[in-house]
Amino acid sequence: MKISIIFHSETGNTKHLAECIAEGAREAGDIEIKLMPIDEVDASFVEASSAVFFGAPTYSACLSWQMKKFFDTTQLPLAGKLGGAFATAGYIGGGSDLGELVMIGAMLVQSMVVYSGGAFCGDPFTHFGAVAIQAGDEAQTARAKIYGTRLAQKAMELFS
Ligand SMILES: Cc1cc2nc3c(=O)[nH]c(=O)nc-3n(C[C@H](O)[C@H](O)[C@H](O)COP(=O)(O)O)c2cc1C
Numbered sequence: 001m002k003i004s005i006i007f008h009s010e011t012g013n014t015k016h017l018a019e020c021i022a023e024g025a026r027e028a029g030d031i032e033i034k035l036m037p038i039d040e041v042d043a044s045f046v047e048a049s050s051a052v053f054f055g056a057p058t059y060s061a062c063l064s065w066q067m068k069k070f071f072d073t074t075q076l077p078l079a080g081k082l083g084g085a086f087a088t089a090g091y092i093g094g095g096s097d098l099g100e101l102v103m104i105g106a107m108l109v110q111s112m113v114v115y116s117g118g119a120f121c122g123d124p125f126t127h128f129g130a131v132a133i134q135a136g137d138e139a140q141t142a143r144a145k146i147y148g149t150r151l152a153q154k155a156m157e158l159f160s
Contacts, residue, residue: 001031001160003152004046007055008038008067013088013135014055020141021053021086021130024148031152038070050159051082052112053151054103055130058087061095063102071106079111082158084151085129086144092133100128113158117150126150 005022009015015037022033034045046052056067085103089096107114119125130147132140 001029001051001156002045002049003031003033003155004042004049004052005033005035005055006038006041006046006052006070007035007086008057008064008070009055010057013132014057014086016135017086017088017130017132017141017144018053018055020136020144021055021148021151024145024150025152027145027149028152029156031156038066041076043076046076046078049081051084051151051155052076052078053084053086053148054107055086055088056099056103058089058094058096058099061098063087063099067103068106071103071110074110078107081112082151082155083107083110083112083114084117084147085114086131086147087129088132088134088136090134096131097128100131104128115151115154117147117154121150 087096
């Protein structure tokens with residue numbers, strides 16, 4: 001199984017969170033994972049992927065405009081794939097939840113199947129997706145790894 005992780009990152013924080021999520025996803029089994037900045041997307045790998053996770057920094061209490069533009073203009077074949085969202089922010093309460101919800105909305109518009117790895121999976125109680133403040137401390141990155149494992153497990157359950 002293949003999983004794509006597509007992210008926007010200017011100063012490296014969201015890239016770091018993407019790497020933590022990939023590390024967690026690898027623990028779910030025999031999965032090939034490709035991390036891709038939004039301007040270096042490997043369309044054929046995405047097409048072959050069962051799941052695609054999207055990450056963005058929080059700008060003005062929402063997702064970055066670069067990631068919004070990506071969703072507004074992408075021609076990638078995303079329909080039917082499992083989707084998940086993650087975000088970084090400068091501050092707790094800085095708007096990462098709204099950014100994740102806008103990404104989740106965009107995934108639904110793309111006809112994706114969205115999963116949160118959410119609160120009812122137990123501790124850690126992820127709600128809309130993984131979040132970190134800047135690059136995240138040890139606890140935040142540990143939560144992101146578990147998020148990656150949960151989403152990859154769901155992808156295997158649905159598509160293996
Ligand atoms: C233009 C701009 C707007 C930002 N707006 C917010 C904001 O509204 N709330 C917040 O918590 N952080 C905000 N931040 C901080 C970033 O979300 C944070 O530093 C993020 O981790 C950067 O991700 P990156 O290193 O992947 O680029 C903003 C940063 C920039 C550059």
